[in-house]
Amino acid sequence: MIHLINEQLKTIEVSGIRAIANKAAADPDIINMTLGQPDFPTPEKIKSAGKKAIDDNYTTYTHNAGLLQLRQAASEYMNRLYGLSYRPEDEVIVTIGASEAIDAAFRAILEEGSEVIIPAPVYPGYVPTITLCGAVPVYIDTRETGFKVTAAMIEEKLTERTRCIVLSYPSNPTGCTLDQEEIAKIAHLLKDKDIFILSDEIYSGLVYDKDHHSIASVPELREKTILINGLSKSHSMTGWRIGFVFGPAEIAGELLKVHLFNTVCASTISQYAAIAALAEEIDEVAQMKVEYKRRRDYVYERAVSMGLDVVKPESAFYLFPSIKQTNMTSLDFALQLLEEAKVAVVPGSAFSELGEGYIRLSFACSMEELEEGFNRIERFLKKIGVHAAVH
Numbered sequence: 001m002i003h004l005i006n007e008q009l010k011t012i013e014v015s016g017i018r019a020i021a022n023k024a025a026a027d028p029d030i031i032n033m034t035l036g037q038p039d040f041p042t043p044e045k046i047k048s049a050g051k052k053a054i055d056d057n058y059t060t061y062t063h064n065a066g067l068l069q070l071r072q073a074a075s076e077y078m079n080r081l082y083g084l085s086y087r088p089e090d091e092v093i094v095t096i097g098a099s100e101a102i103d104a105a106f107r108a109i110l111e112e113g114s115e116v117i118i119p120a121p122v123y124p125g126y127v128p129t130i131t132l133c134g135a136v137p138v139y140i141d142t143r144e145t146g147f148k149v150t151a152a153m154i155e156e157k158l159t160e161r162t163r164c165i166v167l168s169y170p171s172n173p174t175g176c177t178l179d180q181e182e183i184a185k186i187a188h189l190l191k192d193k194d195i196f197i198l199s200d201e202i203y204s205g206l207v208y209d210k211d212h213h214s215i216a217s218v219p220e221l222r223e224k225t226i227l228i229n230g231l232s233k234s235h236s237m238t239g240w241r242i243g244f245v246f247g248p249a250e251i252a253g254e255l256l257k258v259h260l261f262n263t264v265c266a267s268t269i270s271q272y273a274a275i276a277a278l279a280e281e282i283d284e285v286a287q288m289k290v291e292y293k294r295r296r297d298y299v300y301e302r303a304v305s306m307g308l309d310v311v312k313p314e315s316a317f318y319l320f321p322s323i324k325q326t327n328m329t330s331l332d333f334a335l336q337l338l339e340e341a342k343v344a345v346v347p348g349s350a351f352s353e354l355g356e357g358y359i360r361l362s363f364a365c366s367m368e369e370l371e372e373g374f375n376r377i378e379r380f381l382k383k384i385g386v387h388a389a390v391h
Helices: 016-025 044-055 068-084 097-109 125-131 151-159 182-192 219-224 249-263 268-279 283-305 330-341 365-384
Strands: 092-095 115-120 135-140 161-165 194-199 225-228 243-246 359-362
Touching: 016 330, 044 268, 068 092, 068 243, 068 268, 092 097, 092 249, 097 125, 097 161, 097 194, 097 225, 097 243, 097 249, 115 125, 115 151, 125 135, 151 182, 182 219, 194 219, 219 225, 243 249, 243 365, 283 365, 330 359, 330 365
Parallel strands: 115 135, 115 161, 161 194, 194 225
Antiparallel strands: 092 243, 225 243
């Protein structure tokens, strides 16, 4: 019966991130720098709220959009951190992680033949969903601009079929983000165009040396922006699966139809835990960010000292160095590094063909693992003829 399976689905491959991660999981001696999985436990206050929800028998369905108390907490949180204003009653939807939010958003706005502009290298979760909608991904090559998209680059890709532009900033895999001036120029280009903006800001809580600015904060763009966020990265809640969609009521109302028929609602227990996560500042969350910044500085300096060409990440917990000087494909490099040095990284090709020639390393590992992992990488690079930088 395989011949009757959706043809578009057959063209989709398992993420290159998981392919390497699954190999790494089989060997305890491998230092795994593949997954965007915080190595910190979920803060105790959040876990306690989840346990209490079970004990209090809060185990039934909630409103399809999520508990109003959680939507209120999420709205207040976004206003407190980023100056954004969304009505809890009809402009906030609680989803099963940011991934479901992205899927629901695309299914709500895309049709057969719609074009979606995507700056790349890019997180591999967008394109499969776009393809399953019958829409067409249109990549922008950001490799020559420090992995940042510009208004001029977007303008070059606009056609009458453009339905949506994805802004994935802060970025997975590069750790780059956009500042207020860069966002303002993009806003000026798009303000009079009937084009949706899907702004995936799941890493907004992990911006290190500046403030995070959302394109949804530009008044002229609020009505066309679908803002995605969640708690997985900032609060170390990946397995709790809580994401959010923020958007104008008329768009959120349509997106809610996709969400309710797909999932009914997010986990009730996780929603009560999320209320605790957002209701007030949690010390462990701030401490995680401080530690990630310390690790960022360490891995960046190590990579530069080893002779790798790399843009310093401004956010998230990824390093995306070039390995072009090795004359190896990113997959071959990752597989050889895994086999010979027992370090698992993600080939850049997992982030579209524009990621070829790079690898992604996650520094959501302990400092001990990072130090040993980079020692192994350094020995491997010397073995294949990549020499350390001269100071």
